[in-house]
Amino acid sequence: MSVEQPRYPTSIGTSDPDTITLLGQNLAEDLMGRISFGELAFQLTAGRRPTPGQLRVFDTVLVALADHGFTPTAIASRLTLLSAPESIQGAMAAGLLGGGSRFLGVTEDTAKFLADTLAGHDTPDTDEGWDVLAREAIRQQRAREQLVPGLGHPVHKQQDPRTPVLIRIARESGTHGPHLALFEAIGRVAPDELGRALPLNGAGVCGAALADLGLPIELLRGYALLARAAGLLGHLAEEMRTPIAHDIYRAVDRNADYADPPTDGPTPLTE
Amino acid sequence: MSVEQPRYPTSIGTSDPDTITLLGQNLAEDLMGRISFGELAFQLTAGRRPTPGQLRVFDTVLVALADHGFTPTAIASRLTLLSAPESIQGAMAAGLLGGGSRFLGVTEDTAKFLADTLAGHDTPDTDEGWDVLAREAIRQQRAREQLVPGLGHPVHKQQDPRTPVLIRIARESGTHGPHLALFEAIGRVAPDELGRALPLNGAGVCGAALADLGLPIELLRGYALLARAAGLLGHLAEEMRTPIAHDIYRAVDRNADYADPPTDGPTPLTE
Amino acid sequence: MSVEQPRYPTSIGTSDPDTITLLGQNLAEDLMGRISFGELAFQLTAGRRPTPGQLRVFDTVLVALADHGFTPTAIASRLTLLSAPESIQGAMAAGLLGGGSRFLGVTEDTAKFLADTLAGHDTPDTDEGWDVLAREAIRQQRAREQLVPGLGHPVHKQQDPRTPVLIRIARESGTHGPHLALFEAIGRVAPDELGRALPLNGAGVCGAALADLGLPIELLRGYALLARAAGLLGHLAEEMRTPIAHDIYRAVDRNADYADPPTDGPTPLTE
């Protein structure tokens, strides 16, 4: 049979008996002990080395997104470790699977919204110019009957403490760009456009900051997941030391209210 | 390059433009509408068709194992649907990942223990013979300082209601074999050998029953997972109708007691 | 502190020392040995017992969807068993995680499309009436520049062998309803509306059939996943007997073509 074998092109890495090549560099000689894990994560995904300023912002974002306490993902992770203690990879995976639209979506949703707005417009060069663009973006979103991503936070109702710090660090690092500029403008005009003061959500600022680093929008949830992987490992470490998952499980089980299902079919779905 | 292409042998299925073949049969003509889902699951994994009696026991086991209320797996599944409502496959997968040693292990552990005991012994042909083998198995387990799998249940302290029913159905179906016989004998002699009355755990009986169907021991946790997949789908359906996952999450978050970590390192791991 | 404890209502099941209740019935006395696994799956998710006709169609759908050979999901499942043989739950979960939009979406997408079309229209009572509704649905979809879900199949270019069988069984079982009627009409008018003959995709017919059973559209991918869980277990059983995953892995690794990444950034993303 003369079917050609497929070839699988890659630029991540290769090995031979004496050398491990990673991203065009010698892993043992050029990378180990010379770059941080964060820098490698940047290179692996962006296809280029970060400048020191870009790396500082990237690290800042990952640090900001790593943990949020007893989130549904952390709880699911700890429950899975309780049930399958022999499989820490199962517990980490179960936690990451909660990294979906509801709690981990704001980083990518915000960046996508900003990027879509910026496409097809010249970049403003004054604050007023940014405000005009911001107003237009908010109004279009309202016309679609959709919320503006990245505005508001369930706990930090006045200001998300991460927001001013990340913006400052982006400026200091020379990476403050159009996504952050537009997001800040949205923050300025939102009270007037929406009738309420809504703080810029820190995870949304993270999305804008990553986009200003030139990182692909399609990958932004992945960075949030990488950050969260560290947070989950922290929860699993704590679960091994001072376990709570069994108490969580028993608290649900003990407070269950069982009632026979109705004979005429279930409550209709909330659509 | 003259490297041979690998070939991938399979006996599960194949398609051509007009026919789908599954396990040597025509899916559309021989299987659809002619066999149940349970029967297909048996065939897919056992490599043979079940007799009616074997199918009845197989269905009974899957029905017995499908759901156990608010288990850690059901809770993790519901929390994941809350966080990533767009990915029902993530929610099911997260639930299945809790199907590990702690809560889903008894079916396979029991079967393995029984199978290991039976190997290398002639099959007894009297109750007394079974009792002798059972005593030997219990004593060997105690000598290894290990528990006998399948004995006891946290809730059903007198008798697991599933146990007598499954044993009866196995007898009625002609599939009652050495694994069940040995497990029943273990139940008879355990009070004397262990000093306490411990009921035969229903999930353990399921393992014995599946082993008596000739199903591979290595696969038994997989059958429990298949059963649990149906249970999880039930929980997800209920979560969509009458959600509780957000309340579970908030109850944990609200009852968190944060304390700064000790400066001299964490509490040592419980080993 | 006088915060009320949350309660968690459920109609799935509960246990006490003597009884396991499942869906308002006694598991040991009413369900074990009396209903099949497929029937339990229906009850767990639909909140009601199926009629014999409904159960036959439900089983037929699950049998039709259980396996499709070496799909990306089956391959991922087998690769995961190779890497983590001690965790069959990880292998099953990894396989199910591929049950997303690209290969497992047609069942729910078709049902949703049909349901959306049926909403807000009186049910036609002649074939001509159905054809009119079908043409309208196709034209609306084309106006949105979207494909009509459920039409066409990469292998079965003339007719999907599952399609006529499932439609016949639905008629025989008395469950043939508006979703199937509309889908058949779409099949009739599609050559004229689209300029090409496209067969009704069997997985799409499954979606229409499940919708005609009154099962919730939001849950349809879940049924496909349950079916696929059985198929994956079959692949894992086969992998344990006659492994191929290591050959798959080595075939990819051996045919890798490594090239250093470009120094001016990666190839732009395909958006």
Add this chain to the structure above:
Amino acid sequence: MSVEQPRYPTSIGTSDPDTITLLGQNLAEDLMGRISFGELAFQLTAGRRPTPGQLRVFDTVLVALADHGFTPTAIASRLTLLSAPESIQGAMAAGLLGGGSRFLGVTEDTAKFLADTLAGHDTPDTDEGWDVLAREAIRQQRAREQLVPGLGHPVHKQQDPRTPVLIRIARESGTHGPHLALFEAIGRVAPDELGRALPLNGAGVCGAALADLGLPIELLRGYALLARAAGLLGHLAEEMRTPIAHDIYRAVDRNADYADPPTDGPTPLTE
């Protein structure tokens, strides 16, 4: 009802409207822009801040473990992204689920083996003392008919290029301790004890190095998984740019050799 509400102690983090506290520090003021992601991962799991030397070794290990080309985990991850492109968290989770005993076990297995050997022995203070302990460890392992973890590599048959670099960096950083000392001794005596020269596996050296940082042995696979999460994100980024997963899938499907299952049952399992 006077059941006390459970409390859930944690030392990871907490929030109030103005402040996010993480590990006893103010996230926005003390951590963002001040510590790297790798340093946060260390703190989250170890419960203490790393010294600069410890952080350097930690980063080196994560960089060494992040990627190994087209591993089964990378392939599974890419196949899952192909099938469910809307769920990057599913693709990452599927990849991590392959992080089990077969390909990701050597790091923790080596550390555990070294730690078990060191427990119950005084720490030697000469190379000869280490060699004696190493010989004893190897002989005990052979008596148990088990392999010594961390010896040998399928590709790097003479020397794993990561090994000397990591050992040097550990010495430079002041973290070279008993685990590394014992592992190096094992490397010295292995040719004599085992009759073959086997290089110290780089992933095994990583385990020894992490153990010498005082990190919990139970968590070591977790660090390998965190590292691998970055590698998987790199593969997913590449898959989005220059996809190969569809070719991998088709290559398997096209080279499938279907044969009807034997009528007398399947090939017995390889045990």
